[in-house]
Structures are given as C-alpha cells and as structure tokens.
Amino acid sequence: MLSLEHISWRSPDGKEVLRDLNLTIPDGKLVVITGPNGGGKTTLARIIAGIESPESGRIFLDQEEITSLDVTQRALKGISFAFQQPVRFKGITVRQLIETAAGSKVDSGKLCDILGNVGLCAKDYLDREVNATLSGGEIKRIEIATVLARHTRLSVFDEPEAGIDLWSFKNLIQVFQKMHSDLKGTLIIISHQERILRIADEIVLLADGAIRAFGAREDILQQVLIKENVSTACSKQEALFHE
Secondary structure, three states: OEEEEEEEEEOOOOOEEEEEEEEEEOOOOEEEEEOOOOOOHHHHHHHHHOOOOOOEEEEEEOOEEOOOOOHHHHHHOOEEEEOOOOOOEEEEEHHHHHHHHHOOOOOHHHHHHHHHHOOOOHHHHOOOEEOOOOOHHHHHHHHHHHHHHHOOOEEEEEOOOOOOOHHHHHHHHHHHHHHHHHOOOEEEEEOOOHHHHOOOOEEEEEEOOEEEEEEEHHHHHHHHHHHHHHHHHHHHHHHHHHO
16 A cells, blocks of 8 residues: 655745645555646656655555655565656667566566567567667557566556557557556556546546545546546637637
C-alpha cells in the first residue's frame, strides 16, 4: 500500500503545485490519476517515484517511510517509473536494456514471453538498438517490457499515450489490461484519456494541486467526464473570444 501524507511542493519559481495532499492507494489496483493540465499530476508521479522530493509531507510504502529515498533507492524497493517520452539509448539493444532492468541475464524463452506480453515479436526486436528507428508506440512498449522484467510492486506511467498513434494506443490499452490481470503489483497511470479511465479500478481527480475526487471508477468516471467536457467547452469559448 502506498500512502502520501500532507504532501506539498512548489516549483523553482515559487508556484504552489501540490497543496497538503493526502492519498492512499491499495495494493493490486489499477489507479488512474487525471485532471486538467497544470493540476500537479506529473509532479505527483515524480514525487512517488523519487525523482522529485516534497517540500513537506511523508510517503510510506507498506508502512515503511520512503520520503528520503531517491529514485534509485525506491527502484530497489520495487517502484518503477515510465516517462512520457521514454529515453532512447544509441548503441544499446532491446535485449541489453531488458537484462539491465532485470538485473541479470535473461534466457531467450523469458525474453520472448516479456516482449510477447507487450505485443512485440522477440526475433524482430531483441537485437535492435533502442534508438530513433523505433516508433513512439514501439519505444513505449519496450519501456513497459523493462517494467515487466523488474517485477516491480508499484509501476507509475506518466501519460503513456503521449506521442503515439491511434493503433499503438489501442494496443497500449490491451497491454495495461494484461499487466493488471497477470501481475500482482499496483499500476498508477497519469492520463486524461477516457479509454484509459475506463480500465481503472479507481480514479483520482487532481486539480489546482489538490484531490477533488477519489473513488471507484463507477462512482467517479461520470463526474470526471462532465468536468472534462466543461473545461473543453470553456477553452473553445476562450479561443473564439480571442480570434
């Protein structure tokens, strides 16, 4: 179980991004954190992963305080983080990247299973470099494969739909559904995409640095969609006003 208590964070220019935030995420759930742009979603994800440190507050993983642990130390505790734009590694093959994530050599059968779970054929990808020749959808799925190789307890994905085409997005949804059904760990996905919201067990609505709603998908989804539609309509009206 992940618990965040009274988390606050300011940007370098002094803007208050998160304000006294409290959140408890149970084990084994697929939780989607959503909300308007600038509401603090990515900052919260980075704080959970240890990339950023909160200005105040405490973080617990299974009742053990991890507030002071950096991203590497949290990775050793079983927390993984997938970026909006995954890093490409010139000169490193997919095989090497997965084995680095696993922390040891991985036999061919296991490598095939891992890549197969994210919809990639091992013989086509294992010896390819993780470079610009890979599409956005391919690189996202390879990054998810590294998460599978780590067997993490808690995996955080920051807007995984960013930069990929519709076909890749459909496949990504299936990958997350399979991860959720096959793994015992917790998945946290930062997204405002309705199709991702619809596969969640629980939804967190984050706006202006505070949690506005949190609960089971069936209780929260309609509220989130209404707010999203209102926000979109307001943005369109504002754009028309300035034309």
